[in-house]
Amino acid sequence: ALSQKFETILRKLRGQGVLTEANIAEALKEVRLALLEADVNFKVVKDFIERVRVKAVGQEVLQSLTPGHQVVKIVWEELGEMMGKEQAGLKLASVPPTIIMMVGLQGAGKTTTCGKLARWFKNQGRRVLLVAADPRRPAAGDQLSNLGASLGVDVHRADRVDATQRDVVQICREGTERGRDKGYDVVILDTGGRLHIDDELMHELVAVKQAVLPQEVLLVADAMTGQDAVSMAGQFDQQVGLTGVILTKTEGDARGGAVLSIRAVTGKPIKFLGVGEKLDALELFHPDRMASRILGMGDVLTLIEKAQETYSQEQAEVARKTLSGKTLTFDDFRDQIKQVNKLGSMEQILGMLPGGQRLRDMMNGDAMPDKEIGRIVAIIDSMTAQERRDHTLLNGSRKKRIARGSGTSVQEVNRLIKQFLSARKLVKAISGPGGRRNLLQALR
Ligand code: GDP
Ligand code: MG
Numbered sequence: 001a002l003s004q005k006f007e008t009i010l011r012k013l014r015g016q017g018v019l020t021e022a023n024i025a026e027a028l029k030e031v032r033l034a035l036l037e038a039d040v041n042f043k044v045v046k047d048f049i050e051r052v053r054v055k056a057v058g059q060e061v062l063q064s065l066t067p068g069h070q071v072v073k074i075v076w077e078e079l080g081e082m083m084g085k086e087q088a089g090l091k092l093a094s095v096p097p098t099i100i101m102m103v104g105l106q107g108a109g110k111t112t113t114c115g116k117l118a119r120w121f122k123n124q125g126r127r128v129l130l131v132a133a134d135p136r137r138p139a140a141g142d143q144l145s146n147l148g149a150s151l152g153v154d155v156h157r158a159d160r161v162d163a164t165q166r167d168v169v170q171i172c173r174e175g176t177e178r179g180r181d182k183g184y185d186v187v188i189l190d191t192g193g194r195l196h197i198d199d200e201l202m203h204e205l206v207a208v209k210q211a212v213l214p215q216e217v218l219l220v221a222d223a224m225t226g227q228d229a230v231s232m233a234g235q236f237d238q239q240v241g242l243t244g245v246i247l248t249k250t251e252g253d254a255r256g257g258a259v260l261s262i263r264a265v266t267g268k269p270i271k272f273l274g275v276g277e278k279l280d281a282l283e284l285f286h287p288d289r290m291a292s293r294i295l296g297m298g299d300v301l302t303l304i305e306k307a308q309e310t311y312s313q314e315q316a317e318v319a320r321k322t323l324s325g326k327t328l329t330f331d332d333f334r335d336q337i338k339q340v341n342k343l344g345s346m347e348q349i350l351g352m353l354p355g356g357q358r359l360r361d362m363m364n365g366d367a368m369p370d371k372e373i374g375r376i377v378a379i380i381d382s383m384t385a386q387e388r389r390d391h392t393l394l395n396g397s398r399k400k401r402i403a404r405g406s407g408t409s410v411q412e413v414n415r416l417i418k419q420f421l422s423a424r425k426l427v428k429a430i431s432g433p434g435g436r437r438n439l440l441q442a443l444r
Contacts, residue, residue, distance in 0.1 A: 001254050005034040006295050010072050024056050024071060031075065039226040039257025044082065044264040052078050076291050083260065083287035088244060088269035091215045097129070097179040097187045099212050101172075102246075103205055103236060104220035106193035109248035109274055111140060113220050114190045115147035116274065116282035122153060126185035131175030132157045133168055133208070134192035144190050151279065154184075168192065169207045176212045189214070197232065202239045209240060216243045218271065221258070223247040229258040233266045242266075248274030251281070259290065328424040330388035334380040378406035379416050391417060 009030045013023070028049050035045045055074045092098045100117065104110045118128045130148050132141035135158045148155035156175040158167060172189050179187035191208060194201045209217060219236045221229040233245055245262055250273045253259070263269055270285040380388065382405035387393050394402075399413045406413075 002034060002038040002256050003294050005037075006031070006075075009034065010075070010295065013071055021057055024053065027071065028053055028056075035260070038255045038260065041227060041230060041257070041261040041265050044261045047264070048078055048082055051081075072295070076288075076295055079260075079291035079294060080288040082264050083285075083290055084263040084269045085287055087284060087286045088271050090271060091243065093215050097176070097184045098216070099176055099179070099187045099189070099214040100216045100218060101189045101191060101205075101209060101212070101214040102218055102220055103191055103240060103242075104193055105197070105232070106195050108193065108220045108222045110193060110220045111143050111147065111190050112277065112279075113246055113248060113272075113274055113282070114144065114188050115151060115153075115279050117188055117272075118148070118153045118186075119151050119279045120282055121186045122151060127183065128153050128186045128188060129175065129179045129182075129184040130155045131172060131187060131189045133172050133175070133189050135167055135171060136192060140190070140192070147279070168204055169211050172208045173211050197235055205240045217241060218243065219245045219268075221245060221247055223250040223253040223256075223258045223273075226255060226257040227261070230261050230265050233262050233268060237266055237268055242268050244269050244271040246270070246272045246274065247285075251275040256294065260294075263287075328420070330380050330383060330391065330420060333420050333424075334377055375406070375408055375412065376416055376419075379403075379408055379413055382406040391420065 009027055013027045031052070032045055032049050035048065036042060052071075052074055055078070056071045090098070090100070102110050102114055102117075114130055118130055121128045130144055130153055132144045132155060134140040141157050145155050145157065147153075156171075156178055158171045158174075168191070172191075175189065176187050178184075189208070189212070191205060192201070217240060219233055219242050221232055223229060225232075229247065233242065236242055245266075245268055247258055247262070247270055250259060259270065259273070273283045273285050275281045275283055379402060382402045383394075387398065387402075394413075394417060396410075399410050402408075403410045403413050
C-alpha cells in the first residue's frame with residue numbers, strides 16, 4: 001500500500017543527517033513513483049512534487065527538527081494541502097430544514113450513504129427525513145424504507161411507481177415541503193442513478209436542484225474506481241454543480257488515487273468517507289489526518305473520535321488517557337483491548353495507530369480472534385493488582401500461578417507480556433497532549 005511505500009522512502013530520508021539537493025531529488029523521485037502507482041492524477045503529482053521540492057530546498061532548518069524530518073513534515077503538509085487542508089463541514093440552512101441532495105451513479109453507494117448520513121445527523125439529535133427520489137426503481141425506494149425503519153428515521157416516498165422525470169422533481173418538492181411543514185432539521189434526497197452519465201440524468205438533477213435549492217449537492221462515488229471517480233466528479237460538477245464529494249468503499253481501496261486527487265482536480269472537497277457497508281461506517285474526512293495515515297503515521301485522532309462516538313465520555317477518556325498516556329499498565333491494556341474489540345476489528349483499529357502496522361505484524365498478522373481476547377483478559381485478571389501495575393514483578397513462579405489461574409500456559413503469559421511491552425512503547429511514543437505535533441515526533 002501507499003503508506004508502506006511512504007514509510008520506507010521517508011525512513012531512508014529521516015536517516016540522513018544532512019540533506020543535499022541530490023538526496024532530496026532521489027527521495028522525491030520515489031515519492032512521485034509511489035503516487036503514480038497509487039493512481040493519483042499525473043498533473044496533481046507533478047504539481048505536488050514541485051511544491052515539495054521548492055519548499056524542501058529553500059527551507060530554513062528548524063532547530064527542533066532534523067533536516068530529514070523536516071522534509072517529512074513538508075510532504076505531510078503538502079499532502080494535506082492537496083486534499084483540501086481543512087475538514088469541510090456540511091453547510092446547514094439558517095432556517096431548517098437543511099436540504100441535502102445526493103447524486104451519483106447506480107451502485108456507488110448513494111442509498112447506503114443516505115442512511116449513514118441520516119444516522120450521523122440523528123446522533124447529533126437532529127430530526128431527519130429521507131426522500132426516495134428514484135421512482136423508476138421501486139426496489140431503491142424499498143431499500144431506503146428499510147434503512148429508515150432500522151434507524152428510526154422517516155422516509156418520504158411517492159405512492160405511484162410508474163413515475164416520470166417530472167414526478168421526480170415533484171417528489172423532491174413534496175419531500176422538502178413536508179420537511180419544512182413538519183419541522184424536520186434535515187431532508188436528504190436519494191436521487192436516481194444510472195449505470196452511466198447521460199443527458200437525461202443530468203437534466204433531471206438540474207431540475208431537482210432548481211426546484212428545491214439544496215444547501216448541499218453531494219456526489220457519492222466509488223473510491224475503487226480511481227481516476228474514473230475523479231473525472232465523474234468533474235462532469236457532475238460542470239453539469240449540476242456540486243458542493244462536495246463522499247467517497248465510498250475506501251476501506252477496500254488500497255491505492256487511494258481518488259481520495260488524493262479529487263480535490264486538486266475538481267476543487268471540490270471530500271466531506272466524508274464510506275468505510276464499510278454498515279450504517280456506522282462513515283467518517284468525516286480530515287485532510288491532515290488522511291495525510292498522516294498515508295505517511296504511515298497512524299491516526300490517533302480518528303481513533304479517539306470513534307471511541308467518543310461509540311462510548312460514553314468516561315470510556316473515551318480512558319482511551320484518550322491511555323493513548324496520550326504516561327505509562328501503560330496492564331489494567332489500561334486490558335481496558336483498551338476490550339474496548340478495541342467492541343469498536344471494530346483489531347486490524348482496523350491497529351491500522352489507525354502509529355506503528356500499528358508493526359504491532360499488527362507482531363501479533364501474527366491476523367485480526368485478533370475473540371478467543372484470544374478472552375485469554376488475554378483472563379491472564380490479566382489472574383494477576384494481582386500490584387503485578388498489573390508493575391510487570392517486573394512477574395518472575396517464573398508468578399507466571400506459573402497466573403497461567404494456572406487463567407487456564408493458559410506460561411508461554412502464553414510470556415507472549416502477552418511481550419505484546420504489552422510493545423504496546424507500551426507505542427503509547428509512550430505518542431505521549432503528551434500535543435496531538436499532531438506528537439504524531440510527527442513519533443516518527444523519529
Ligand atoms: P446506490 O445504487 O448508489 O444507491 O448504491 P447502494 O447504496 O445501493 O450501494 C451499493 C452497494 O455498495 C451495496 O452493496 C452497499 O452495501 C455497498 N456500499 C456502499 N457504501 C459502501 C462502503 O463504504 N463500503 C463498502 N464495502 N460497501 C459499500
Ligand atoms: Mg440507490
